[in-house]
Amino acid sequence: MARSGLLIVISGPSGAGKGTVCKALLEKKSDLLLSISKTTRKPRAGEKDGVNYFFVTDSEFMEAVREGDFLEYACVYGHKYGTPRSYVEEKLAEGYDVILEIDPQGALQVMKVYPNAVFIFLIPPSWAELCRRIEKRGTESKENMKKRLTAAVSELKQAHKYGYIVVNDSVEEASKRIISIIEAEKLRAFRNADFINAVIKEGG
């Protein structure tokens, strides 16, 4: 494939449902690739090494940082998360569309390196629903929950930096919306200059 793939960044506050929506997205659109992050946090119930994340030790993570292996990395609620650079860049060059499911800290870093990526801010339909989803997860201490809610407010204040806002009222609808965004983004004029120039050359 000559044409480079689309880098799609799906981010948003805790409780937005990033993981569930990305899973639905991959089931609906089999030509999408999900980049798997490395993390130092412990697996949650149902999470598998090499599927949801590569679960690594702190020293393994820091070695990857030193070697420049990460496209972005961040420390979030005491745990480190990073996106392996080589996998993403290879797949994009081969023409695949690659999804990064990352924290807002990481998304802001990617904006600087890949301004032409597609940045999607996923958000629950209301504040009350965001609180309910974080509580329901049941893995957080009271103190951590409070931290997540405070972080969510400042993350929401950065939402205007993203290309799109997708409300996750239902996983089905949210993933459909993201598919429309991916289809539309491929049609953006600035991504199709080569095609236009070829037609002009034929005609002129």
Place this chain on the structure above:
Amino acid sequence: MARSGLLIVISGPSGAGKGTVCKALLEKKSDLLLSISKTTRKPRAGEKDGVNYFFVTDSEFMEAVREGDFLEYACVYGHKYGTPRSYVEEKLAEGYDVILEIDPQGALQVMKVYPNAVFIFLIPPSWAELCRRIEKRGTESKENMKKRLTAAVSELKQAHKYGYIVVNDSVEEASKRIISIIEAEKLRAFRNADFINAVIKEGG
């Protein structure tokens, strides 16, 4: 409806198939409104007054110009075309999405007045196909055809000013692509600032 509708401008060179694609689009998406232009040109086979265009005399057209009735107007191959302003602005304010099917001259005018409208440049899959479609139409003199092809080259050179490039290889596919664009555009972050601010207010 509190939220203003989307203004969608579908333009492109002669032979791109703007009319056919817009017709398919309206059949697929019944909540879209098509703005009907006024023109001084004669109806082509099958075209109806008040459906495809309002067919008017030159002096009627010029009176509308004097009264500031047009959002954009242009003289294209010796005929005048204009978009009635009041209809479009009323419907947008009511929250309807309105389609303008207009010539590239008009589209460039609308870009100045409505930079946040959605600008779609429709294009045949190749130069050869563009020529074939204009010829097939059979309503043009040799000289007019030549004029249209020269114009098409300069119109293609302006295509980068549009938001999107849609190839009309099949009317079915082209209209589906435009529907994805409309759905994605409604999710653009800058169109959803009010929603984000409401969630922040709830949480903060």
